[in-house]
Amino acid sequence: xxxxxxxxxxxxxxxxxxxxxxxxxxxxxxxxxxxxxxxxxxxxxxxxxxxxxxxxxxxxxxxxxxxxxxxxxxxxxxxxxxxxxxxxxxxxxxxxxxxxxxxxxxxxxxxxxxxxxxxxxxxxxxxxxxxxxxxxxxxxxxxxxxxxxxxxxxxxxxxxxxxxxxxxxxxxxxxxxxxxxxxxxxxxxxxxxxxxxxxxxxxxxxxxxxxxxxxxxxxxxxxxxxxxxxxxxxxxxxxxxxxxxxxxxxxxxxxxxxxxxxxxxxxxxxxxxxxxxxxxxxxxxxxxxxxxxxxxxxxxxxxxxxxxxxxxxxxxxxxxxxxxxxxxxxxxxxxxxxxxxxxxxxxxxxxxxxxxxxxxxxxxxxxxxxxxxxxxxxx
Numbered sequence: 123x124x125x126x127x128x129x130x131x132x133x134x135x136x137x138x139x140x141x142x143x144x145x146x147x148x149x150x151x152x153x154x155x156x157x158x159x160x161x162x163x164x165x166x167x168x169x170x171x172x173x174x175x176x177x178x179x180x181x182x183x184x185x186x187x188x189x190x191x192x193x194x195x196x197x198x199x200x201x202x203x204x205x206x207x208x209x210x211x212x213x214x215x216x217x218x219x220x221x222x223x224x225x226x227x228x229x230x231x232x233x234x235x236x237x238x239x240x241x242x243x244x245x246x247x248x249x250x251x252x253x254x255x256x257x258x259x260x261x262x263x264x265x266x267x268x269x270x271x272x273x274x275x276x277x278x279x280x281x282x283x284x285x286x287x288x289x290x291x292x293x294x295x296x297x298x299x300x301x302x303x304x305x306x307x308x309x310x311x312x313x314x315x316x317x318x319x320x321x322x323x324x325x326x327x328x329x330x331x332x333x334x335x336x337x338x339x340x341x342x343x344x345x346x347x348x349x350x351x352x353x354x355x356x357x358x359x360x361x362x363x364x365x366x367x368x369x370x371x372x373x374x375x376x377x378x379x380x381x382x383x384x385x386x387x388x389x390x391x392x393x394x395x396x397x398x399x400x401x402x403x404x405x406x407x408x409x410x411x412x413x414x415x416x417x418x419x420x421x422x423x424x425x426x427x428x429x430x431x432x433x434x435x436x437x438x439x440x441x442x443x444x445x446x447x448x449x450x451x452x453x454x455x456x457x458x459x460x461x462x463x464x465x466x467x468x469x470x471x472x473x474x475x476x477x478x479x480x481x482x483x484x485x486x487x488x489x490x491x492x493x494x495x496x497x498x499x500x501x
Contacts, residue, residue: 178247178292182381184233185251185293187300188262190317191230192221198299206281213258221265225317225462226297228326229333229444234272236331236385236395245385249291250276251284253303288312295378297464305467313375315447315464318454324461327442330397333382334438336448337402337412340466341379343371344449346411359408366410369418374466375447376419383421398423399441405430435460 189198201209236245250266250273252259259278266273277287285306288296296307296314307314338347350358379398386394400423404412409428416423427437434453438446439460446463448454457463 181244181247182233182378182385183292183294184230184246184248185288185291185296186226186230186248187298187303188250188252188254188259189299190224190226190297191250192224192227192262192265194221194224195319210255210258213261217261218264219261220268221261223269225299225320225464226445227269228320228324228462229331230273231269231271232326232331232444237272239395240388243388245388247275248273249293251287251291251293251296252276252278253281253284254278255280285310285312294381295375301467304465305471308374308467308469309471313378313466315375315466317462317464318458320462321459326444330395332397332399332441332443334399334401334441334443334446334461335375335379336434336446336450336453336466337400337404338373339449339468340373340375340447341400342373342376342412342415344373344468345371347449362408362411366407367414368411369415370411374469379421380419397425399425399427399443401427401434401437401441401446402429403431403434404428438463 188194197209197212200212230248233246234248237243239245248271250259250262252262254262256278259276263276275291277284277291279287283306284303288307288310289312293307293312296304296312297317298304298307298314299317301316304314304316335341338344346358346362349361382396382398386396386398389395400412402412405428409426412426412428425441427434429437433456434446434448435456438457441461443461446454446457446461447466448457448463449466449468451465454463454465
């Protein structure tokens, strides 16, 4: 590829590295690193190259698709119905038009504010990772600048799978509207969630980031969920009683919980800007294993709700979550009516032997699963 060849030459002779972006759209403060550009340097329009030794270790790194960050549903419909040429033409024609916030926008904006709380310490990095081309992706960066978001890095893969680049960018959590991209991320060992449309009347909390998690198959492994699916409720209860003091294995979003916990440790309890809740269908006596697992992990959550079949949406609305993560399509669909929500798929796409969601231990029925209407996305 010509651009990559010239970047390699630049490391030896240091001539200018090519850019496909028109100069008037390249802002000095927006330093875009794409998979098509040099990976160890970054261009600033007035002063040339600056040696980069940027280290993402010690940060919470969020990867996000442009469609999860901004409301691009109309554009996505053009792509689906009229094809890539019509989509590209539309994006070029409207590349300076404002974009409204998408499902993850309140969470991303709140997370980026954490970088202003400890002088000299950056806690969060957000990277746009999209199957757009660099050409059509320019609109996303224009919107990032318009919304004054501190996002300067991106990967535009031109339709190629994005999963290969998640590890390269050290992504801790990938958020997208596209179920296939999310499934690929989960299967590749990266925490990910497929976001649903956020409620139009949602108002994000101002002074604190609030994130809520389901337990089984999200924070914890799907082992117990699988026992219920294959052997039924009584076997599940016996298993949890027998293993109540044994920590569960990590689930797909456990490392995200650990990263958030590390951020919390930078602050006193009275000043902590991050609040974490577990909202689970478990109740007594199955709650004991949750508590013992968190103790073993040396993680403390701020709130926990063992609902035993009660609707999650009411609790999530009262909690005021910036984001709720659950493995169940029906739960996410109901929750997304009150707070931004994302579904965490199973590794491989399905839970072996799965039937319905397990009811509460005391045989209270859980809400029936539904089918979310999610379009195939052009991220």
